[in-house]
Amino acid sequence: MASGPGGPDGxxxxxxxxxxxxxxxxxxxAGRDVPDEAPDxxxxxxxxPAGPAGAVPPPDRTRMMPVxxxxxxxxxxxxxxxxxxxxxxxxxxxxxxxxxxxxxxxGRGTTYGGGFRLPGRRGGGxxxxxxxxxxxGLPRSPRFWFRVVVALLAIWLVYTVAVPFIAWNRxxxxxxxxxxxxxxxxxxxxxxxxxxxxxxxxxxxxRKEYATGNPTSELTDxxxxxxxxxxxxxxxSLPRDTIVDQPGFxxxxxxxxxxxxxxxxxxxVVENETGIRVDEYVQIGLGGLAxxxxxxxxxxxxxxxxxxxxxxxxxxxxxxxxxxxxxxxxYSRSRKQSALGDLDRVRRQREVVNAIGDKVLSPWSVVNxxxxxxxxxxxxxxxxxxxGMNPVDxxxxxxxxxxxxxxxxFTCTVPVTDPSATTWDDDRADPLxxxxxxxxxxxxxxxxxxxxxx
Numbered sequence: 001m002a003s004g005p006g007g008p009d010g011x012x013x014x015x016x017x018x019x020x021x022x023x024x025x026x027x028x029x030a031g032r033d034v035p036d037e038a039p040d041x042x043x044x045x046x047x048x049p050a051g052p053a054g055a056v057p058p059p060d061r062t063r064m065m066p067v068x069x070x071x072x073x074x075x076x077x078x079x080x081x082x083x084x085x086x087x088x089x090x091x092x093x094x095x096x097x098x099x100x101x102x103x104x105x106x107g108r109g110t111t112y113g114g115g116f117r118l119p120g121r122r123g124g125g126x127x128x129x130x131x132x133x134x135x136x137g138l139p140r141s142p143r144f145w146f147r148v149v150v151a152l153l154a155i156w157l158v159y160t161v162a163v164p165f166i167a168w169n170r171x172x173x174x175x176x177x178x179x180x181x182x183x184x185x186x187x188x189x190x191x192x193x194x195x196x197x198x199x200x201x202x203x204x205x206x207r208k209e210y211a212t213g214n215p216t217s218e219l220t221d222x223x224x225x226x227x228x229x230x231x232x233x234x235x236x237s238l239p240r241d242t243i244v245d246q247p248g249f250x251x252x253x254x255x256x257x258x259x260x261x262x263x264x265x266x267x268x269v270v271e272n273e274t275g276i277r278v279d280e281y282v283q284i285g286l287g288g289l290a291x292x293x294x295x296x297x298x299x300x301x302x303x304x305x306x307x308x309x310x311x312x313x314x315x316x317x318x319x320x321x322x323x324x325x326x327x328x329x330x331y332s333r334s335r336k337q338s339a340l341g342d343l344d345r346v347r348r349q350r351e352v353v354n355a356i357g358d359k360v361l362s363p364w365s366v367v368n369x370x371x372x373x374x375x376x377x378x379x380x381x382x383x384x385x386x387x388g389m390n391p392v393d394x395x396x397x398x399x400x401x402x403x404x405x406x407x408x409x410f411t412c413t414v415p416v417t418d419p420s421a422t423t424w425d426d427d428r429a430d431p432l433x434x435x436x437x438x439x440x441x442x443x444x445x446x447x448x449x450x451x452x453x454x
Contacts (some may be wrong), residue, residue: 160366163376170380175387176281178268180247183277187439188229191397192267192278195222195349196258196285216403220258220266221333222284223351225276228400231441233409235353235401236432237346239421239453242414244273263386273424274433280393281386288382290325292356295378296365298322299355301331301348309334326443328352340419342450350404350411350451357402410444413453423454 062112176192223238240255246269249260254273257266267278284292293299302320309315314330316323321333332352335345365371385394415428428448435444 013406054088064099065444077254124212158370159369162370163372164391164395167376167379168394172380172384173387174263174281174283174384174388176263176267177387178264178271180202180268182268183271183275183437186277186437188227188436189396189400190276190436191226191228191277191280191282192270193222193224193226194220194263194266194281194283195289196283201275220255222346223254223266223270224350224353225436225440226397226400226404227436228396228403229437229439229441232407232444233400233404234436234444234449235350235404235409235411236436237413237453238270239342239346239414239416241342241421242273242424243422244414245268247272257386274316274436276433277438280397282389282394282397283384283386285382285384288378289352289356290329291378291382292325292360292375293323293328293352294325295371295375296356296359297328297371298324299328299352299359301328301351303331303354307331307334328355340452340454341421343413343416343419343421343454346413349449353401354405354411357398360398361402410441410449412449412451415448415450416453419454425453 080332169358182189221240221242225234225236225238227234227236238254240253242254243251244254244257246252246257246260246265248265249257254266256277257269261268263281263283267281270276271278299322300320301316301323303316303318306318307316309330312330312334313326314334316327316331332349334348335341335343354406359365365375403409412432415425415432417423417425432444432448435441
């Protein structure tokens with residue numbers, strides 16, 4: 001092995017800092033007198049004159065091996081001088097990167113020509129087992145799935161909010177506010193719900209299916225007031241045969257006001273007779289009830305007796321059962337099978353309306369995107385809303401309709417004096433109207449709020 005530069009004591013120059021000085025150099029440094037020694041021709045360093053001919057070389061001393069010092073700086077310079085830089089993948093010549101014949105890259109590192117080996121990254125290829133899963137499958141990171149769930153929830157929320165506004169663009173608006181003097185503003189919100197028996201929008205097939213008969217009729221088989229406020233909600237039916245004064249037309253049944261003067265006259269009559277100010281107006285067509293029931297997947301009805309009414313197209317057994325749109329409509333229209341006639345019919349109408357409200361606001365109707373789309377899509381076809389309403393107001397009305405039973409509210413008919421329902425019982429009706437006007441529905445007496453008004 002060739003030695004590096006040597007000193008007179010055969011010591012490696014440049015390494016005294018590591019091994020210390022020895023022999024003559026150490027004696028000289030200590031101040032001792034040391035004779036000079038002839039150069040060793042076999043241990044010279046670099047070119048120079050050789051030693052005297054025939055000189056006997058001194059015994060070989062132990063040679064110190066060159067030591068590769070650690071690099072103490074980014075530039076590769078250590079205390080002992082320049083050091084060899086480490087080889088990186090970027091320094092490997094392209095020819096050395098060619099794969100060795102008969103070998104294939106693996107996920108644990110690849111050996112290339114010349115024996116050079118680059119470190120592999122686990123899971124970096126199709127056979128890896130890193131974060132992308134085995135065989136390139138879906139990631140299994142909890143953070144990834146959390147983001148997926150959040151994204152899906154955001155899409156569902158946007159869809160749920162957007163669908164009603166999309167449907168609202170096709171809703172028909174009705175001019176309903178009457179002219180002339182009206183009751184002053186009152187606390188809470190009162191909606192007037194009108195169910196018209198108009199057949200104008202029904203086809204001949206639908207009129208036959210629903211057993212509607214006269215296609216020119218435009219009476220209001222359903223007249224309800226819904227009040228929402230600080231106390232329990234109140235859903236109040238107004239019997240259709242009640243005799244009232246109709247401005248400009250004289251006395252007549254309340255259900256004929258709509259045919260004579262449309263929504264404004266009917267609203268005026270209701271306000272005059274009850275003293276309750278109407279804030280919002282909602283109108284549903286004859287086929288609308290059937291369409292909404294079908295849109296929510298049917299409702300439950302609970303007839304108190306077996307009912308067969310050919311005029312309404314109804315045939316149902318006694319007891320609770322599921323009903324589709326056609327059956328629910330017939331159940332709401334029939335009045336020939338009960339001794340109470342229209343008074344029993346308005347009770348069944350509220351029963352169906354409450355059942356629809358429960359289905360509309362059930363979690364499944366909102367979570368199921370198909371049902372939610374069908375439900376909102378049926379609104380423009382079957383409902384009309386008073387001018388000034390918006391989707392939020394319509395939503396509040398629907399919510400209020402579903403909270404009128406049990407402890408949440410009252411469901412009743414305007415008190416009447418007899419089953420004919422032509423005259424209201426003022427002694428019981430006036431306190432009921434006053435509680436709604438003052439938004440003090442907690443004060444309503446059960447005797448004043450009965451299912452049939454009797």
